Amino acid sequence: MAAQPSIPISHMLLGFVPWILVVGYITYRGYDKTASVEDMAVAKGHWGPVVLGFSAAATMQSAATILGVPGLVYGAGGFPGLWILITKSTAFGFGVLLFAKVFQHMGSRFGSLSVPDWLGHMYESDAVRVAGALLVTFQIAWIIAQLAGASQIISGLTVIPYNTALVIALVITFSYVFIGGESAVQTTDFFQGILMIVVVLLAVASGAWIIKGGFAGVPSAVASQGGNMGLFSPDFPIFAGPLAIFSFFMFFFAMSVSAPVGKKFLSLDSRKDIKVFVATVIVVTSIMDLTAFTGLYAYSLFPGLEMADQSIIRVIAMAFPSLVVSLMAVAIFSATVSTIDSVVIAITVSYTNDIYRRVLAKRGIVHADKTEEEINNFTIWLSRGFILLLAFISGIFAMTPPDFINVFVTVGNFGFISSVFPVILFGAVWERANSTGAIATLVIGPLIYVTLFLTQFPNNPFIAGTITMVFTMSIMGIVSAVTSGTPTRALTRSPEAEPAGD
Amino acid sequence: MASSMPPMVWIVAAGYVAWLAIYLIGFSRINFESDYVDELLVVEEGT
Numbered sequence: 001m002a003a004q005p006s007i008p009i010s011h012m013l014l015g016f017v018p019w020i021l022v023v024g025y026i027t028y029r030g031y032d033k034t035a036s037v038e039d040m041a042v043a044k045g046h047w048g049p050v051v052l053g054f055s056a057a058a059t060m061q062s063a064a065t066i067l068g069v070p071g072l073v074y075g076a077g078g079f080p081g082l083w084i085l086i087t088k089s090t091a092f093g094f095g096v097l098l099f100a101k102v103f104q105h106m107g108s109r110f111g112s113l114s115v116p117d118w119l120g121h122m123y124e125s126d127a128v129r130v131a132g133a134l135l136v137t138f139q140i141a142w143i144i145a146q147l148a149g150a151s152q153i154i155s156g157l158t159v160i161p162y163n164t165a166l167v168i169a170l171v172i173t174f175s176y177v178f179i180g181g182e183s184a185v186q187t188t189d190f191f192q193g194i195l196m197i198v199v200v201l202l203a204v205a206s207g208a209w210i211i212k213g214g215f216a217g218v219p220s221a222v223a224s225q226g227g228n229m230g231l232f233s234p235d236f237p238i239f240a241g242p243l244a245i246f247s248f249f250m251f252f253f254a255m256s257v258s259a260p261v262g263k264k265f266l267s268l269d270s271r272k273d274i275k276v277f278v279a280t281v282i283v284v285t286s287i288m289d290l291t292a293f294t295g296l297y298a299y300s301l302f303p304g305l306e307m308a309d310q311s312i313i314r315v316i317a318m319a320f321p322s323l324v325v326s327l328m329a330v331a332i333f334s335a336t337v338s339t340i341d342s343v344v345i346a347i348t349v350s351y352t353n354d355i356y357r358r359v360l361a362k363r364g365i366v367h368a369d370k371t372e373e374e375i376n377n378f379t380i381w382l383s384r385g386f387i388l389l390l391a392f393i394s395g396i397f398a399m400t401p402p403d404f405i406n407v408f409v410t411v412g413n414f415g416f417i418s419s420v421f422p423v424i425l426f427g428a429v430w431e432r433a434n435s436t437g438a439i440a441t442l443v444i445g446p447l448i449y450v451t452l453f454l455t456q457f458p459n460n461p462f463i464a465g466t467i468t469m470v471f472t473m474s475i476m477g478i479v480s481a482v483t484s485g486t487p488t489r490a491l492t493r494s495p496e497a498e499p500a501g502d
Numbered sequence: 503m504a505s506s507m508p509p510m511v512w513i514v515a516a517g518y519v520a521w522l523a524i525y526l527i528g529f530s531r532i533n534f535e536s537d538y539v540d541e542l543l544v545v546e547e548g549t
Contacts, residue, residue, distance in 0.1 A: 079510040086513070106538065271534055278534075
């Protein structure tokens with residue numbers, strides 16, 4: 001087995017110091033622009049469709065892509081892992097294509113600041129809003145997995161211990177979200193997305209010289225290590241067969257409306273921007289998924305890796321001189337923080353705007369004596385306090401890194417989207433969808449998913465999520481059909497629902 | 503050389519072509535600027 005690579009700290013600093021300076025400047029600008037709850041949550045109109053498209057793509061594509069995708073290909077034993085290329089960003093892009101319009105149009109009409117807020121407006125129900133907001137908590141697993149990924153990058157390439165790297169990752173990421181809000185998140189995501197594309201293309205290109213025979217020699221190199229040249233990998237649940245592949249597809253299709261990604265639709269200022277936004281998301285995410293090929297390189301070059309997610313790190317450490325590797329490490333680190341930041345904002349807004357401001361304060365349950373302006377100002381500082389709390393909780397959990405980042409991310413995200421996706425889908429296309437059906441789905445859905453997860457039936461989190469979605473789709477359809485509640489389409493005709501500009 | 507490629511390579515190539523077709527159809531059929539709510543009401547009035 002190849003020796004653990006070790007990059008001199010001085011080389012790492014050459015990469016990280018300019019990165020921190022750029023992010024620091026962007027954060028400072030973001031702080032200047034954050035004057036309202038809307039600025040903190042969605043920063044609507046701050047940036048155009050290309051920046052937002054990069055931000056959505058960089059949020060979706062993270063350590064789970066840059067590290068996790070090659071890790072899954074490596075774990076699958078080779079070629080079965082390439083299903084990722086046509087079931088991940090492609091399915092995600094399909095979801096963005098289908099849902100961007102309804103989200104942007106209805107979000108602009110109601111001034112929604114998050115996915116749960118949007119649901120609350122669509123179904124004219126605070127119960128739906130609160131249930132959705134609480135479910136976003138599942139996505140903290142996404143933060144934990146990314147923190148683990150960021151720390152692995154630093155500790156994997158240097159002599160810095162894992163827990164020290166974790167503290168560095170925590171401080172860097174949470175400080176700029178704390179100060180600059182969503183505006184800083186969008187700009188840093190754009191900058192980080194470009195870095196990610198460069199590193200992925202360089203890493204994939206390295207196959208030309210690190211594999212004997214170049215790209216054409218990859219199949220024989222994988223075969224020489226006893227790799228799997230077939231379509232499925234029976235010993236690796238994620239790619240074990242057609243149902244597993246379909247479930248993988250369903251996960252990423254539904255991820256297009258996950259809390260941090262769906263929120264980007266709400267940041268689009270004009271419906272004229274949607275087309276460019278969607279095209280940007282599809283192109284950028286597809287390029288980033290090409291990182292799958294480095295999993296094949298790692299399988300043929302480094303058999304017996306203890307942590308499959310370190311595949312791409314080993315590849316770039318072998319292919320490039322240490323100074324270049326340190327710059328590439330910065331890009332991979334960017335991939336993780338560009339996801340953490342958006343998820344942090346999404347969870348924070350769910351609690352501070354959707355639950356505190358929209359429900360508790362609006363109904364006078366708390367702060368009945370405060371003016372609207374005082375409540376808005378309090379919401380901004382409550383959000384910053386909540387960000388610190390999230391930093392503490394996720395840091396504690398990230399001290400033990402998961403075996404496969406992608407699997408851990410899946411558990412957290414499917415816990416949210418397996419219940420929320422049917423509520424969004426039915427609300428958008430079915431006139432009978434109502435708030436009673438939505439609440440039933442949002443309450444029963446998580447119980448089904450957690451039960452399947454805890455009983456380890458099935459042993460694949462993607463299939464567990466897909467099974468849950470069969471149940472939640474049924475619940476949403478049946479309950480809406482047999483009950484009365486606020487139908488979404490009645491709301492669209494109400495006098496209060498006049499468009500607030502495009 | 504091509505005949506020695508694993509079948510997964512051909513599936514991925516065909517999959518990319520299929521997705522490209524789906525995206526192009528989607529972009530040509532979906533009018534992102536027309537009002538979503540107006541379209542819903544037209545559908546309801548017609549049914």
